[in-house]
Amino acid sequence: MTRFFPPLLGTSALGLTAAAMTSLAWQQLNQTADYSVPKERTVSRDSAELAGRTTSLTVRPNIYYSATTERPLFLQSRRPTELEQLEKEVILETPTKQLEPDAPPPAVALHGVSGSINDLRALLSIEGDAPDWFLTDAKIQQWVLVEIGADWVVLQRNEISFRVELYKQ
Numbered sequence: 001m002t003r004f005f006p007p008l009l010g011t012s013a014l015g016l017t018a019a020a021m022t023s024l025a026w027q028q029l030n031q032t033a034d035y036s037v038p039k040e041r042t043v044s045r046d047s048a049e050l051a052g053r054t055t056s057l058t059v060r061p062n063i064y065y066s067a068t069t070e071r072p073l074f075l076q077s078r079r080p081t082e083l084e085q086l087e088k089e090v091i092l093e094t095p096t097k098q099l100e101p102d103a104p105p106p107a108v109a110l111h112g113v114s115g116s117i118n119d120l121r122a123l124l125s126i127e128g129d130a131p132d133w134f135l136t137d138a139k140i141q142q143w144v145l146v147e148i149g150a151d152w153v154v155l156q157r158n159e160i161s162f163r164v165e166l167y168k169q
Contacts, residue, residue, distance in 0.1 A: 105162040106141040110153055113166070120148040124164075 111131045112123040125131040126140055138145045140155060143162070147154040151166035 105155060105157075106143060108140065108153075108155065108164050110151075110164045110166045113148060113150060113153075122148045122153045124153070 107127045109125045109131075110122060111125060113120055114123070114133075115121045119135075121133045121135055122145065123131045124134050124140070124145075134140070134145050136145055136148055143155040143157045145153060146156040146161070153164050155162045155164065
């Protein structure tokens with residue numbers, strides 16, 4: 001008989017807990033909420049000033065979006081002025097020599113530049129092939145990629161330099 005007492009006690013405790021929880025749930029379901037607005041409201045001076053403003057969303061006129069639609073993001077004119085000044089300084093510091101007629105440079109097209117200032121990479125396509133990423137000091141058909149700028153690269157062979165621009169002037 002004593003071995004049936006603990007299971008009976010546990011089952012009774014479980015039944016009482018279930019009955020109590022059912023009673024609490026029934027009270028919550030039958031309770032009505034008070035959704036009425038209080039009749040007296042205290043209005044401070046700050047909220048009175050804000051009462052004239054609307055809080056609903058409004059549609060903005062097209063003038064707000066004209067700067068974005070008239071000037072696409074990747075136009076050359078949207079480049080920062082600091083980079084333009086830096087490019088002018090670099091051009092003045094490192095003049096490039098004219099190419100000799102007997103040493104034609106490869107047909108290189110610059111598609112983009114990526115990376116940090118100390119680790120720039122240039123996306124180049126050589127003679128119409130698929131573009132590939134190049135670091136400085138890379139060899140391209142006997143030419144060496146000497147310098148990578150914000151929107152240009154310089155190829156050099158012996159004493160001859162050739163500059164490739166990202167944007168055609």
